[in-house]
Amino acid sequence: MNFLMKRYSTILLAPVLMMSVSCSKLLDIPETDMIQGQDALKTVSNCEQAVIGAYGALGVEMPILLNATFSDEVKKSEFYNAATTHEWQYSSVDVGIRDNFTAMRPNYRIIDRANRVLAAVPEADSLKPADNTALRNRVKGEALFLRAFAHLEVFRYYCDKYSAEGLAMPYKEIASLDGEARIKMAPYFDKLIRDVTEAKNLLPASFAGDGINRATKAAATALQARILLYKNDWAGAEAAATEYITQKPLSPIAEFGDLWKDKNTNEVVFQLVRTTAIRLGSLWRNTSASAANIGTVTWMPTDKLWNTFDPVNDVRFAAYLKDEPLLSTKGRPSKIVAKYAGTDYGTANENVNNAKVFRTGEMYLIRAEARAEQNRFTGANSAESDLNALRAARIRNYVNVTLASKQAAIDAIMLERFKELAFEGHRFWDLKRKGLPVERLAAEAPSTAAVTLPAGNYRFLLPIPNVEIQANKLMEQNPGYAN
Known part of the structure; x- marks a missing residue:
């Protein structure tokens, strides 16, 4: 970890001071927008600015792309240069992994910033007569939330499905340049739960x-539910998901499509604002020169996913997918990902869409799975009732189903997660944590070797980057990968 921490030990504060000076004097002037170490965090306001900087490092683009291309959500289209990742042929030195799916750097940067705030905020403003307790607590809560969020992301990339004795990652609790060893999953999740629980108690509504x-408290509740899902703590996951659902109900069916056009924030308690600097929709299709010249389609939805939807009655179909006649008339692949499409082709905000980090649809599915795993698969307050409620909010003229067994409930929930959470960064990790294979249609796989990734295959865990192994002598590589 020392390799990473050396890069990110500086706290950046806003706003940046702008000065006009002659070039001859420039080198003699110290940087005034960059304050080293804890000198930057002497006030609670400074700590808040550092937390805002940590938010700026958050991203969902990498996990969204990974989960889509490593699983059965998308297939190659007009441009294909991701053979090693899409076909599960990556190694610890693979350029595709290094350039596109390096979770260590961004997440431990967030963790480092959070840890610096957590170290400084108790004594910040200590010389002032008035103590802004509310702001201090809020900033601490945000830092704890961010630390837990980033540690869960690292776990999802590099660790196997939960077992108490399984190998997790280092859990960084202080800002340090020293390398740390990986720890077992039980204490790792104890720390995750501790951090998110304390954050929840400190954050505002x-x-x-x-x-x-x-x-906010609701965002911490959502993170808590997701953490407990990955830990297989079914009672805890159910309780947290229920708390969220009580606060934030499902979107009215007529308004669901507008959620993905940023016309409402139904169901969402935490989002990452996106502008033209980061275009979520460009994960699937390049921006267009004009309405008549649609950008290159890099990834298209699989028929396997496409065919799970009722295209007439399921409002998710039109919100997520589109068969574009402007492409088919030119002989180009016409089935495209419409989620995150932004404004019209060739307009300024094409492919611009805010990232929905936590929303109610996920919470219903977490609760349904938790209830099924507790053998409450049918009747009131069951997996069945949650699935029926979610589908009724998405499918016109929906008729309730009855689930006959726990396994039938689990199968139905996994299918519903495939549909509801498509292109949101869950599918590959869902299959891993449930011990299931990636199974593509033979006609959609780029090679025969890329049809199936067997359940439990070591490639469900990404390799620890080789540079990290070299920099941190305590770091242990994942099974199956050479250093």
């Missing part, structure tokens, strides 16, 4: 002016 762009 809402942020005036910031809405859902910063962590």
Whole structure:
């Protein structure tokens, strides 16, 4: 970890001071927008600015692309240069892994910033007569939330499905340049749960002016539910998901499509605002020169996913997918991912869409799975009732189903997660944590070797980057990969 921490030990504060000076004097002037170490965090306000900087490092683009291309959500289209990742042929030195799916750097950067705030905020403003307790607690809560969020992301990339004795990652609790060894999953999840629980107690119910762009109690509840899902703590996951659902109900069916056009924030308690600097929709299709010249389609939805939807009655179909006649008339692949499409082809905000980090649809599926795993698969307050409620909010003229067994419930939930959470960064990791294979249609696989990734295959765990192994002598590589 020392390799990473050396890069990210500086705290950047906003706003940047702008100065006009002659070139001859430039080298003699110290940087005034960069303050080293804890000198940057002497006030609670400074700590808040550092937390905002940590938010700026959050991203969902990498996990969204990974889960789509490593699983059965997308297939190659007009441009294909991801053979090693899409076909599960990556190694610890593979350029595709290094350039596209390096979770160590961004997440431990967030963790480092959070840890610096957590070290400084108790004594910040200590010389002032008035102690802004509310702001201090809020900033601490945000830092704990971010630390837990980033540690869960690292776990999802590099660790196997949960077992108490399984190998997790280092859990960084202080800002340090020293390398740390990986720890077992039981203590790792104890730390995750501790951090998110404390964050939840400190965070406000809402942020005036910031809405859902910063962590609140509801966001911490959602993170808690996701953590407990990965830990297989079914009673805890059910309780947290229920708490979320009580606060944030499912979107009215007529408004669901507008959620993906940023016309409402139904179901969402935490989002990452996106502008033209980061275009979520460009994961699947390049921006267009004009309506008549649609950008190159890099990834298209699989028929396996496409055919799971009722295209007439399921409002998710039109919100997520599109068969574009402007492409088919030119002989180009016409089935495209419409989720995150932004405004019209060739317009300024094409492919621009805010990233929905936590929303109610996921919470219903977490609760349904938790209830099924507790053998409550049918009747009131069961997996069946949750699935029926979610589908009724997505499918016109929906008729309730009855689930006959626990396994039938689990199968139905996995299918519903495939549909509801498509292109949101869950599918590959869902298959891993449930011990299931990736199974593509033979006609959609780029090679015969890329049809199936068997359940439990070591490639469900990404390799620890070789540079990290070299820099941190305590770091242990994942099975199956050479250093």
